[in-house]
Amino acid sequence: MADDKGLTPRADDFSAWYNEVVQRAELADHSPVRGSMVIRPWGYGIWERMQRALDDRFKETGHENAYFPLLIPMSFIEREKEHVEGFKPELAVVTHAGGKELEEPLVVRPTSETIIYSMYAKWVQSYRDLPLKLNQWANVMRWELRTRLFLRTSEFLWQEGHPAHATEGEAEEETRLMLDVYRTFMEEWIAMPVVTGLKSESEKFAGALRTYTCEAMMQDGKALQAGTSHNLGQNFSRQFGLTFQSEAGAEEFAWNTSWGVSTRLVGGMVMTHGDDTGIVVPPRLAPVQVVVVPIYRKEAERTAVVEKAHELAGRLRERDVRVRVDDRDHLNPGAKFWEWERKGVPFRIEIGPRDLAKEQAVLVKRVQGEGEERKAFLPENQIVAELAEHLEAFQRQLLERARARREARSHRGGETLDELREILEGPGGFVYTGWSGDPAVEERIKEETKATLRCIPDPAFRSPQAPTRCIGGGEARMEVVWARAY
């Protein structure tokens, strides 16, 4: 932020650009506690839109919301072996309360499997009580060593779905279904294309049988794990005595799943669509989809133009467009243009004295597509009639643009470690290779290239030709995606 006005260009320093743009779009700010953030209204408004869209889908797929408490007995976290190993280093622990040392320390939840499934154990007796499909919207805390606004903060907001099922097959189906809900949401709402697939053993959730993931590619070519869906098998039900009597009368352990997405998605949105002017918010997520900026010189003009601006806004609102009139008098129009572009509002309508008589206005799009004019002088009526379509088209355009960017940086057909390194140190992005499944190879690649195995992609994302050769030697038993990641 050398000169108060311009942002550091993405190409100069992507990381600096991200930090600046998040603050200057007023999405969030650092709180006084290291590693935690304040989500400001503009950022929270985007998160609220995400929440609503996801919550609707959760309900449609048969889930209900509930709320489980923030504090979890330490012994609960310790119950599942892999789980505790995964989370121990990042737990925040309450040791004192009410002026006394507690007999048993309480953990600020890093995730809620343990408390939720322990409660399920009380509630579930029969197969008739299953499936029990609950979700909660909550904050969680993981004491991270290195933090960044939205991408990794010690406290973050998320949703965690924690169903219990009667059969293994049902649990697997649920795991896949919710992964698909996430993928669709990310594409259709955030306009952020993702590759879905299975995590390797070393990358899976602590305590899960299998973890499925949505991996997005940011503009710097790095991967962002945007959402995960876990098949927990019976690991937690065994530890918490979550049993039920089956139709045949036998006592069985329930099959659990868990799935979550977090405020990290806001960071994903920023790094997917932002440009050197600021962030770009996809229309479906934008708290304000259109800002109307009145332009005037004399007082008489001001009255007429502002009145017209509000009238236009009213007509747009009737068509369910989220619109705001920026009639602040102490800023000139140019300052308002910059401000709303920085904040990523999809469209702007400029209306001034010259437009009034002609019953027209200027419609300006946040991102200029190839071969299109950014500004259009259009009759008022046409703007009102067509704006919803423009918003939808813009939404689609963002997804297409992001998808094209990802494809341009998806490298297929590489086989050797040197090729992998060359790509990562050059253009960056996703590298598809064959893999034998040997964890030692995965570990070595991670050490030597800093890239991790992002996923074993689902069929829809595999290369047209299955790789025959294999990175790190051995027989190519599957195709995998490598990338440096956030």
Added chain:
RNA sequence: CGGGGCGUGGCGCAGCUCGGUAGCGCGCCUGCUUUGGGAGCAGGAGGUCCCGGGUUCGAAUCCCGGCGCCCCGACCA
């Protein structure tokens, strides 16, 4: 925890080498003129110079000891 950088009005910084009690840009307030891409002029408000100790007649500046934040690596949604 290792490496680097930085703590000075709300924000970004200068001043520190060579001690003399604080300045610039932006922002903010008031007024007038402006307003189709980041307004101009005039006036004004606002600072425990991160904290503690020391040296000195005198410390933002020198010395000692803390604390905090940011960035880069090892761990992770």
